Amino acid sequence: MSEIYERLMRCYDCVRKKTDFTPKIALVLGSGLGEFADGIDIRVTVDYNEIEDFPVSTVLGHKGRFVFGYIGSVPVVIMQGRVHYYEGYSMEDVVLPIRLMKMLGAEVLLLTNAAGGVNYSFECGDFMLINDQICMAPSPLIGENPDELGVRFPDMSEIYSKRLRNIVKSSARSLDIPLREGVYIQLTGPNYESPSEVRMVRILGADAVGMSTACEAIAARHMGMEVVGISCISNLACGVSSKPLSHAEVQETADKAAPKFTALITSSILNIAGIL
Ligand code: HPA
Secondary structure, X not given: OOHHHHHHHHHHHHHHHHOOOOOOEEXXXXXXXXXXXXXXXXXXXXXXHHOOOOOOOOXXXXXXXXXXXXXXXXXXXXXXXXXXXXXXXXXXXXXXXXXXXXXXXXXXXXXXXXXXXOOOOOOOOOEEEEEEEEXXXXXXXXXXXXXXXXXXXXXXXXXXXXXXXXXXXXXXXXXXXXXXXXXXXXXXXXXXXXXXXXXXXXXXXXXXXXXXXXXXXXXXXXXXXXXXXXXXXXXXXXXXXXXXXXXXXXXXXXXXXHHHHHHHHHHHHHHHHOOO
16 A cells, blocks of 8 residues: 555544544635634544644644534534645645545535735635636645545646536525635745735736645545635735735634625535535
């Protein structure tokens, strides 16, 4: 067996010793959005540091645990806090939790993040449905390719499922929550971009910029998960606004957006589960 797969199996066994909960949908909560998990019908939580060989995040505001529970009658697993490439982890580490959630039973992955608005028409606090991505960080699939995970050269023509995007759009419409749509670009970070870098990513076709998500979406598609993603535009990217950026601002905007975000995620998950 390959090293990556053996490690995943060790993580899997650790989680399975604590719970036999089988999630249908996996959810990743970005900066400032983590509170959402505290409000669901929680059945069991597993701290990342309880799992042998599991990468643990160092970023402030990221809790670092799996929450297993129900949204309505939908069994979900929520990653409250993720690990980032800029923390010094390998890409294999960064996507390990995504692969693990698939192994635990999740067929759908809902990714969320806080991102900088690159598109001039975006405003702070907007939500953007991700319709495609540009991954400027190294691919998480570089290296050995265990057959158990997926094919060597996976197709990426529809990373973000069209049918799930349509469900999120109609959920937003019925809640009267305005929803933007666009392309997410992942840079490595941890520094925010310079004005010239923001101009560059706009020319490349990006509408929002962040430091996560794209690599996770690739790993999930590799394993055949159906993926959907929503960015909370926590700030206007450098050069779009003349204000210097800070993590505190990112956190604060995401906190403010939390009630609407909770409503949108909850309704989207209920509607998505309806077609699975
Ligand atoms: N740039 C990159 N990542 C981010 C930003 C940004 O402006 N805001 C939140 N995450």
